Amino acid sequence: MSAQYEVVIGLEVHAELKTDTKIFCSCPTEFGGEENTHVCPVCLGLPGVLPVLNKKVLEYAVRAGLALNCEIASFSKFDRKNYFYPDLPKAYQISQYDLPICKKGYLEIEVNGRKKTIGITRVHMEEDAGKLVHGGATIATSRYSLVDYNRTGVPLIEIVSEPDMRSAEEARAYMEKLKAILEYTGVSDVRMEQGSLRCDANISLRPMGAKEFGTKTEIKNLNSFRALQKAIEYEIERQRDILEEGGKIIQETRSWDEGKGVTVSLRSKEEAHDYRYFPDPDLVPVVIDPQWVQEIRDSLPELPDAKRERLVQEMGLSEYDAGIITGSRALADFFDQVVAEYNEPKTVANWIMGEFLRLLNANNLEVAESKVKPRSLAALLKAQAEGTISGKMAKTVFEEMFETGKEPETIIKEKGMVQISDEGALAAVVEKVIAANPQSVEDYKAGKEKAIGFLVGQVMKETKGQANPGLVNKLLKDKLG
């Protein structure tokens, strides 16, 4: 009985730009700091001051736009978006409305092996708002609210997608790819938890085959990829339940409640703001020299998709491994640096995908926080390749490197871990084990290949795991065969 619905999702993403100073004044953009110390008459909106555009902001916006395959407008302008709320002292936000700096871009995602292009409607520049700190648990129960204007005027780009996504997984994949591209181009810190990358998700459902979009809701307060995915999944079910009961979706802004795992209404369309956009008379239009755009284009680094392709084609990595490694620039750089010292890309990829990511995740650390440096991992892999230590020892050494930041050579020495690869030194132990296990020797000679495994194990036991197992195997076969 129940109808089939198609999910429609579009994302609005705000990224703080990594400039030293704010968008229209020279206050620092540094995160944190004592409240209301990174402020001046311009970002406080005092009368009689004039904003001046930070050229670096424009450069970063163009850089992001080019990386997202956008057209760069040779003429754009700033507009005032009026709203009255204490996080913005001027009672308007300087933003861009009808003539944004970038438009008509796209990026590519891949979900379950299927590639898909997601359109980007526009990328525009705007200023961030301040932070409210409420006296009570919620704004409704607070007797007072405090405001910190340090963040006011920190430069943002807003990246608006087309309503091209059809599932929570696609939305997450889009966000992950967008984050990676912004990280690669170096325009933003892209930390969702710290709020330098923020995402609002617009969601609607429509009967399968319908031409018109359904009524959408907009979800805010999504502070991680997981929150984004969970919130969308929840919202899809909430809307589906309403539609299946014959109800109507109310166009509204909702907030994701991470603790309860639900979305709750913030404000409906009736309460929606009338922003009364108009051109900001304090700022001149932005006119860009195509030559400068070309210079920025030429300075773009290799982007995630191209890099992934290269790791697959030239280095023989699997699509999956290459996707994970290039998913973050920090990890991709780490990989490149290890390979520069130890040119066995597949082995390096295995270690990064296995031990390195496992320990980072278990300790909740970022690549940048790792005590293991690329050069040290390369040294460890060399020691293993040369037979100084076994694969099993290498894992133990790596764990200690990860914990202490010590060099592999130091740990190998301290633990006396050096693998015994000297035939002379092993011969005596091999003799001893053969003498002590006549039954296994007989089994082996009678054709039971497996018996050799037991004998190798005995030699490993005698040498406390330090014997080179390959060599032991060979010595045993020589002696018995």
Ligand SMILES: Nc1ncnc2c1ncn2[C@@H]1O[C@H](COP(=O)(O)OP(=O)(O)OP(=O)(O)O)[C@@H](O)[C@H]1O
């Ligand atoms: N019916 C729909 N279902 C799902 N998403 C939609 C639908 N219609 C539009 N969208 C998406 O909603 C987003 C609208 O963002 P946009 O910034 O243009 O408008 P806004 O939300 O009204 O403005 P703002 O929140 O910045 O004041 C876009 O990402 C768009 O793709």
Ligand SMILES: [Mg+2]
């Ligand atoms: Mg918007």
Ligand SMILES: [Mg+2]
């Ligand atoms: Mg919106």
